[in-house]
Amino acid sequence: MKTKEDNLPAVQSVVKDESFVQIKVLFFAKARDITGLTELSMEVSSGSTTQDCLNKLVAKFPNLDEIRQCIVLVLNEEYTTESAVVKDKDELAIIPPISGG
Amino acid sequence: MNSEEKTLVEIIDGNNQIDLAKYINYVSAPQAGAIATFSGTTRDTFEGKTVVELRYEAYVSMAIKNLKSICSAARSSWDLHSIAVAHRLGIVPVGETSVFVVVSATHRADALDACKFLIDELKASVPIWKKEVYSDGEVWKENLEFLERRLELGKDVGCCRRKIETAAHDKKSCCKPKVKVEEAID
Numbered sequence: 001m002k003t004k005e006d007n008l009p010a011v012q013s014v015v016k017d018e019s020f021v022q023i024k025v026l027f028f029a030k031a032r033d034i035t036g037l038t039e040l041s042m043e044v045s046s047g048s049t050t051q052d053c054l055n056k057l058v059a060k061f062p063n064l065d066e067i068r069q070c071i072v073l074v075l076n077e078e079y080t081t082e083s084a085v086v087k088d089k090d091e092l093a094i095i096p097p098i099s100g101g
Numbered sequence: 102m103n104s105e106e107k108t109l110v111e112i113i114d115g116n117n118q119i120d121l122a123k124y125i126n127y128v129s130a131p132q133a134g135a136i137a138t139f140s141g142t143t144r145d146t147f148e149g150k151t152v153v154e155l156r157y158e159a160y161v162s163m164a165i166k167n168l169k170s171i172c173s174a175a176r177s178s179w180d181l182h183s184i185a186v187a188h189r190l191g192i193v194p195v196g197e198t199s200v201f202v203v204v205s206a207t208h209r210a211d212a213l214d215a216c217k218f219l220i221d222e223l224k225a226s227v228p229i230w231k232k233e234v235y236s237d238g239e240v241w242k243e244n245l246e247f248l249e250r251r252l253e254l255g256k257d258v259g260c261c262r263r264k265i266e267t268a269a270h271d272k273k274s275c276c277k278p279k280v281k282v283e284e285a286i287d
Contacts, residue, residue, distance in 0.1 A: 028160055029230035030241045070243075072251050074228070077163040081255040093160055093228075097243035097251070100159070100188060100229030101141045101200045101220060 019046050021088040025057065031071065031094040034063045044086065050075060051082035053092055070097050104130035108176075109185040110168040112161050119187050119198045128183035133205035137212035139220045141200040143193050153234045157190045157199060160228035164188070171222045175204070178218070179211040186219060188229060199231070225250045 026039045035057075044053055050073045058064045073080050074093040086092065109127055113119065121140065128136060143155045172184045182205040193199040202219045206212040223229075225246035232239050 026160065028228065029158065029232075033241075070248075070251070072254050074160070074163060077160075077166055079226075079254040084255075093163070095160070095228055096230065096241065098224075098226070098228055098247045099231045099242035099244050100157075100164075100227050101224045101244070 020044065021046050021048070021086060021090070023053065023086050023088075023090045023092055025053070026091065026093040028093065028095060030067055030096040031064065034067070035061045048086055049082060050080055050084045050086060050092060053086060054082065054094075057094070064094075067096055071095055104132070104182070106181070107183045108169065108172045109183075109187075110165055110172065111185075111187045112159055112164055112190060113187060114190045116191060119189055119201050121198065121201055124185040124187055124201055124203045127185045128203050128205035130182050130205055132207060133182040133212075134207055135209035135212040136203060136205045137209070137216040138204075139200075139202040139216050140198045141220070142198050143195045145195045147233060150235045152195060153236060154195065155193045155199060156232045156234060156239075157188070157193060158230050159188070159190055161190075164227050164229055167227045168223065171219060171227070174222070175215045175218055179206065179215040180208070181206045181211055181215055184215075184219070186223070188223075188227075190229075221246060226254060 020043050022041060022043050024039060025042055027035050027037055032038055042053065042056065044056060054068070054073065058068060072095045073082065073084075074095050075084055075086065076091050077093075079095075107127065109124070121138075125136060125138065143152065145152055168186050168188075172186065175181060175184065184205075185201075185203045187201045189197075189199050200220070200223065202216055202223070204212045204216045204219065206215065224244045231242050233242055
């Protein structure tokens with residue numbers, strides 16, 4: 001049943017599972033060559049760090065381990081560390097060594 | 102009449118060459134006595150191997166954001182009028198320009214120093230990649246500037262703090278190896 005009061009959003013009939021968050025992962029350059037994907041959607045437990053996400057990705061794509069030591073992580077278009085905590089709908093990008101210019 | 106200070110950042114897809122004159126015109130102004138430019142072009146050889154072409158890709162939304170931030174940092178360090186940075190994506194054949202940086206300022210020292218800073222910062226931190234294609238293989242290139250900077254990137258170090266270190270860079274740095282080649286994966 002949906003109700004609406006003032007400007008409050010309508011109450012959803014489905015209760016959201018707060019113990020997991022959904023993030024989008026982007027792969028570029030060599031990371032894309034390794035996984036064969038430009039992006040994927042991933043569910044991780046609430047409170048997971050970017051390192052946890054990376055571990056999960058390496059488990060799924062073991063060849064990512066080859067570049068793990070030289071990649072940098074980007075969260076929502078900002079460089080980040082492996083200890084950053086991901087939130088629902090975050091965008092995590094796997095950035096192999098860049099070579100612009 | 103004074104022209105307004107302007108900043109233009111463009112990431113260009115497709116097979117068209119960068120219109121250098123467009124960006125020079127963009128930064129030109131009556132009060133800017135100096136225009137400094139840097140154009141990066143595809144070289145025909147790397148370590149004795151013949152290069153067929155370079156192929157560029159980018160995390161476009163972040164690259165634009167980063168470039169704008171680098172332009173702001175340049176403005177806080179030098180007295181500049183206008184800035185334009187354009188980077189091409191896709192295939193860039195030998196001899197063609199992949200990146201163009203142009204800066205105008207009242208005086209040449211500001212324009213030249215800021216121009217160097219902009220390209221150095223682009224190479225250290227903007228998420229753009231190039232694959233070097235030879236007749237017998239291809240490799241993803243890695244900028245030395247990025248490898249030197251990568252451990253700091255995620256931490257709260259603003260790129261403008263690097264101005265002093267960048268300005269003090271060895272002037273002969275262009276002759277040092279700039280990229281590390283990784284073996285292509287079969």
